[in-house]
Amino acid sequence: MDTRLSVSLLAGLVLLLHGFTAWAVVNVEMEDRVEVLKGETAQMTCMFSSDDGIGALTIQWFYALKTGEKQIIYYQDATVQSVERGTQFTDRIAVNVTAATGEVLLTITDVQLKDQQEFVCLVTSLTDGYSEGRTKLLVFERPDYLSIEGSQTGIYADKDALAKIGFCEVKNGFPKPNIIWYRNNTPLQAIPDVVKVVHSTTTESSGLFSVSSELSLKVMKEDKDAQFYCEVTYLVPGGTKMIETNRINITVYYPSTEVHVWVESPKGKIKEGDSITFNCHGNGNTPSVYAIWHKEVEYELQNNMLILENVTRRHNGRYECILTDMETYDDLSGNATVFVDYLDAAVVLPAEMELDHGEEVTATCNALSSLQTHTAWFKDGGELAVGHTLRLKDANFDTAGTYTCVVTVPEIDGMKKMETLRVNVKGPPEITKTVETHFEESLANKVDLICQVRGFPAPEVVWTTSDGEVLEPKSHMKEMDSVHSVVSVAVTSDLTAFCNASNKYGADALTFNIKAKSNGVIIAVIIICILLLAILGSVLYFLYKKGKICGRSGKQDLTKEKSGKDNIVVEMKGDNTEDAILLGVNGEKLSPSNQ
Template structure:
């Protein structure tokens, strides 16, 4: 009997459940599982639904979950065919709207808007359905700022970790993270302060909802870290599962470490010669640099820090220079170095005979030039830029006026740039004067003024006489004397010319200067004429020339 009763009850329940499903139907809601947006931009959260039975009084409502596990709070709603409205008194009031397609739009999104949103659809007899979407808000943090501590230098080999630097990045969302680098290699993230290298991080959530991240790096550096470069990077997320980075500027550490060896070097790049300034530098491979002592051939000399400077050195500054340093953190180290300084020199040039030489025209003259130097050297004679001899002997077999003047003997050390010495001698060639070949004077017509120049060699300087005379001036051009005369080209001058006479204690010379009419040229289309007339010692010649030429005709196709 009990079994029959139980069976009837079970059948009744099954029939009732089937009847409820037929009457109520189902509501299916679809939303995007996640919506990503940048801070300050607008976010759109779509919502669509389907119902198993039609309903004329469907209502769509959007809710937020302020905190996980707390009661939902409605922020906007809209009925089918009705007008969308937003609720008052929420964090989204004034920034949220619901469209005809039930999409929820949030303007000027803030980090605090990163919440779970629920789209709930109530469809009368069909029932109620909902679905959740997560709004993710992103904002790129500022470039990280890396600073060194203001404390003194770090000593290598200490058993306590020292602060290397602090990295700070501001205004990021979601929370970014800081990665430390040494020499472009990432350092493992270690927070255990018992380790030699570790980081102390801190996170501050600002009132804006953005994050400020700080990380301080501690290390026990060794001497190998003296030139290491440190840098921090902020790693942050952006929409589309992007992971981006921003790098800080780099820093180095001021590391103290003991010296193990010393280096003593000459900073001059060229061989040292007398008159040079010399700088020698002594340094160790430690930090900071210790005090240095300098000696020359055992005698103490004064330096400046690690520099030993010698002004305008002489050959007596040759010798062995020694640098010595003492590092109290490593007293067993041999911190010394030596330099053997060689100061090159060349003695003053000795010319024999040293006095100015005076010879007669055509005579022979000879000089010898010698010097000594610290290295292989050369001796050569030159006049102006012309090299005349390279063996120290200058011999002139036939003295002429153009060989008079200054001669220079130059000694040089080719292996030492700029190391030279020189001496000069002067040669005077005496003899009777000699006039250069005269040039013809030209005038436009008889009676015009004409200017003539008479150039003569001779020593002593010759005296000039013009016949006929005129307005005269005298100048010296190198080894010659030039007399310039200006006079009227009279008929007599045109006929007989003008005579220049020169004389000194050794003799005389004279030359006649011709005076002629300038050439007159008459050009026409196909021919030209010119005439030339001059008079020499009573004989007048008139030359008339007719130049005929044909113009070659060219044709072009």
């Protein structure tokens, strides 16, 4: 405070020096308001103008109390800059003065709700008087919680009393948020006996506001599809923000005036063996009981559905669905008619035939149906004929086999019946000649001989060899008109085997010739080994003659007269002598000098 007294005395001195000089005016300008979010930093600018320099000015910042008085928070003159101690802003403010532009900037960090005050900038000149400006600091906080909860119970339509629809709540906003209810994007306003909205506000210990709102209205049937939600608007620096809750529906009960029953599946025509699913619904949604009646038989429904499995033509007829309203106990009914199409089993006449070669016969196939049918005959996967009648001409073994009659209903997929006809053609055995009958095989190997025979009755098959031995088959498959037999033969020498087939109409045979051959690979290996040994012996002898082995110096006279005969020598040593005896090619002993 001594410093401020000195400044006052100095100001008086300046006034005396100026004498009767006219007073000038100090001018201060500030924004009306500064807006900031809670927890952020606020900046307020005080713009001043004066004929005196900055050294002749005193700058002070205040905030207005509720009593209307001002509380100083900052002081600055030519010699002093100080922050007032003991205020709520002491540790959070900073002031920056730019003399060239006449700007004083007050910065407040970590702004809180209680900082929402009116701030005063006072600039005093030693000669020009003083001027002040005011700025309101407005603090905002976004709400951090928004919820909506709809009615958990069903509501009956067209009741006189208002029913609670939902409850909305928003928490921790500043200033106080605002809640508006919507139905299908249309805002709802209070209407006596039709719409009622009750708001309530809570001030939290933090100073933030929480707002809740409850909607009640007179429910109509049309509200069953309505979407309700809340819109919350709140202020932020520079404008207004809006958020919405999720949409909710309410359960509206209203009585049925009609009942509908229909076949849900299958779509289209129904055939025996299908499962029929009935659906029965009223056009209301009050709690009700449903039942379906057919030929004085009552069926209970599950979730408004009835499933009849594996239906037959006995399920034809009229089905009536009866709805009983559990509030009024009134009955309503609706009906649907069902027809089940059928296809009986196919009947083939005759079911089996035994034909002579060259014979001609006819078979028929029929199946009773409620719809138009299509009949076709198949053998070995191929279609032979279309129609109820099958004619077989000039029968032979190729005629024999199983024929399948397939009866279908073109109008309904999967509606099909099948029956078979077995045809046997009598005759002596016939052995397939296309198999391999001549073999060349190495000794000790095995050969599989195959005999395929057809004939009716199925022939007996016996395997024999040329020397009368009976061979046991490796496999033997016998059918009504054919035999497939396989025998495995070990090759020890040339062999002839016979497949003998016979039935009461005759016999047939097939000859197999097997020629044994030696194992050429082994002989070739032996010959190669002998040749390699001979070559090795020649190399050893050559080295020996050159003195490269057996202690020979190798410095013999190359001009020495050769013997008249080529002397191929072999060194032979006894156990009791160190002398070597060389034998010539004629068995003659060679003296050491001739070695």
